[in-house]
Amino acid sequence: MTLKRAYNFNAGPSALPEEVLVKAQKELVNFNETGMSVMELSHRSKDYEAIHNEAKTLLAELLSIPDNYEILFIQGGASLQFSMIPMNFLTEEKVGNYVLTGSWSEKALKEAKILGRSTAVAATTKETNYNRIPKLTELNVSPDDGYVHITSNNTIFGTQWKEFPNIENNMLIADMSSDILSKPLPIEKFSMIYAGAQKNLGPSGVTVVIIRKDLLEKTNENTPSMLRYDTYAKNNSLYNTPPTFSIYMLKNVLQWVSERGGVAETDRRNQEKAALIYNAIDESNGFYQGHAETESRSLMNLTFNLRNEELSKKFLQEAKEEGFVGLNGHRSVGGCRASTYNAVPYEACDQLQQFMTKFKKRHE
Amino acid sequence: MTLKRAYNFNAGPSALPEEVLVKAQKELVNFNETGMSVMELSHRSKDYEAIHNEAKTLLAELLSIPDNYEILFIQGGASLQFSMIPMNFLTEEKVGNYVLTGSWSEKALKEAKILGRSTAVAATTKETNYNRIPKLTELNVSPDDGYVHITSNNTIFGTQWKEFPNIENNMLIADMSSDILSKPLPIEKFSMIYAGAQKNLGPSGVTVVIIRKDLLEKTNENTPSMLRYDTYAKNNSLYNTPPTFSIYMLKNVLQWVSERGGVAETDRRNQEKAALIYNAIDESNGFYQGHAETESRSLMNLTFNLRNEELSKKFLQEAKEEGFVGLNGHRSVGGCRASTYNAVPYEACDQLQQFMTKFKKRHE
Ligand SMILES: Cc1ncc(COP(=O)(O)O)c(C=O)c1O
Ligand SMILES: Cc1ncc(COP(=O)(O)O)c(C=O)c1O
Ligand SMILES: [Mg+2]
Ligand SMILES: [Mg+2]
Ligand SMILES: [Mg+2]
Ligand SMILES: [Mg+2]
Secondary structure (H helix, E strand, O other), X not given: OOOOOOEEOOOOOOOOOHHHHHHHHXXXXXXXHOOOOHHHOOOOOHHHHHHHHHHHHHHHHHOOOOOOEEEEEEOOHHHHHHHHHHHHHOOOXXXXXXXXOOHHHHHHHHHHHHOOOEEEEXXXXXXXXXXXXXXXXXXXXXXXXXXXXEEOEEOOOOEEOOOOOOOOOOOEEEEOOOOOOOOOOOHHHOOEEEEEOOOOOOOOOOEEEEEEHHHHHHOOOOOOHHHOHHHHHHOOOOOOOOOHHHHHHHHHHHHHHHXXXXXXXXXXXXXXXXXXXXXXXXXXXXXXXXXXXHHHEOOOEEEEEOOOHHHHHHHHHHHHHOOEEOOEXXXXXXXXXXXXXXXXXXXXXXXXXXXXXXXXXXXX | OOOOOOEEOOOOOOOOOXXXXXXXXXXXXXXXXXXXXXXXXXXXXHHHHHHHHHHHHHHHHHOOOOOOEEEEEEOOHHHHHHHHHHHHHOOOXXXXXXXXXXXXXXXXXXXXXXXXXXXXXXEEOHHHOOOOOOOHHHOOOOOOEEEEEEEOEEOOOOEEOXXXXXXXXXXXXXXXXXXXXXXXXXXXXXXXXXXXXXXXXXXXXXXXXXXXXXXXXXXXXXXXXXXXXHHHHHOOOOOOOOOHHHHHHHHHHHHHHHHOOHHHHHHHHHHHHHHHHHHHHHOOOOOEEEOOOXXXXXXXXXXXXXXXXXXXXXXXXXXXXXXEEOOEOOOOXXXXXXXXXXXXXXXXXXXXXXXXXXXXXXXX
């Protein structure tokens, strides 16, 4: 294809596969010879339901999701999940136990507290500005936990869990917003996984929830219908009007991953891409400094600083002029962040590595 | 334009303006020469924020929304509003008072009850299968009401409020999902108006809330952040990732309405379109029977039955073969429903009228 595409390193919403965008463009006004756009289809129509169900089937296949799990599509972003989780699973006696590895886990904990539920902190790495994932042996868990909540990939700080704990009561919940679908997953270790779509899955507007079926029975009474997981499960996520176009795009992205060899192949590509940039950091003699400890490094969000703020600013300014988008670090870490999600091409990472090397030569 | 477009009478998601779809198609892969799709823009970027803010400005202009109101974009559909309203506005002493004019008002009331809040029914027309809007004098309101809730247009039953009550304590809330933007509105009569976008405003995935600013101070403590109106107001609806593409489409639809002469002109066109079909009903000597009482007739959802179920089925079958989409009535009313929202062209209504006349000649 001959389009001039930006080198898009946005943290989310982020790059989508060019092939998926081209397909969506082609079908936008007249989907499947219906004389209508996907956006104009009734959510109760056969054409739409086929899209909806195919998205579920593809996700189940790609992640090898066992039959005792349901896949749900919910609106409100991952942030609404921060509230739905305690609303659905924390009764009087149960404790919501959170592993704090960054701003998003902090926010998840905060919502459980707002609701007045009992909470605990299983571990935190805040004292080193969240530059690492705690070791599994550091986790303080208890049989009274209603669940243990982790953030599998910390979008802001650039750290990622490499191995997941075995939680005795089988109630491990993970926010996988920024690394779902980037690699194979041991689904059975989790009672629930959730992810806002706008990184690896599609555009913003839909959140994917993978939930073990036995949890659907635990839902609290007098939780509003739209905030109960079982409402979505019983109605194939069609209790009310779903975000149909976002789900259509999700389906297209899943198809694209599938056609490129699935999540094992995606993982291989992601490792290759991240290696380019981490190598540029590691071989820079400290010109670039990674924020995360080496063993905790994320393959999705690569965070680094330059010698001082002035130089970081210069780097970001020149990168922008060269056509790189979204390299600014989040204000809580500063410096730079390259988000190399599934849809970011190797070429963009290669270009970034070359730019980093050239920039270093000029400013060392 | 030369596209073969369906005659789309879907109740929602529903027809979008062809011009808007063509524009979205053109811009889909490369928005504004950014080298990115709108879906790939960061929600914190200048390009996206311009879209977001323009949607707000256009809506404020089109509906003459006074400065003491905020416009919010929320996910979850109108159905989530059914819960957010009692969560935000009903304290111990206050009563949520609902006017029941159809299934959607019933569902709104149900969510307040699930939350264990005090509720009342200001009036209901259920005894005649919701075929009319109650007279303003029929409403049972009280100074203890936290709010009075109405459904301005009843999508399923095909009735519409023609005049709105003056509520003493200034707490009138309206679900306008299926008629917002169809005509000029006396905004000052309302403390809050909400509408799922997927009828007159755009695709599904975003709900528009117009709320008087003094209400933002009334919000209950320990309501989750994502379910508090003030969270959206304080953060320009960017507290978390908004459904960026849905809001982009909303912006395009608002631009289209504006370019065609605004809501007064839209109202004139809608009256013309509805008249075509209501005339076909009224001049059929009872071959077609409208569900709604004449004074309560909706200009958006036109509900009618044929002599018997068999004939209705035949009508729907033949209509489908002629290229009409979405004419099936909702199961709670049966028969037929033509939804003639803003984006449904005059020509589609004209074709439907002709079809109704021909069908009658053949089967009378
Ligand atoms: C790990 C993680 N969790 C949660 C969120 C919040 O997601 P949303 O904006 O969809 O609410 C983000 C957003 O970037 C994230 O990266
Ligand atoms: C008047 C009215 N209110 C509420 C709803 C529910 O909207 P949503 O599906 O966005 O939750 C609808 C849907 O058709 C409606 O017509
Ligand atoms: Mg983080
Ligand atoms: Mg609907
Ligand atoms: Mg109704
Ligand atoms: Mg975000």
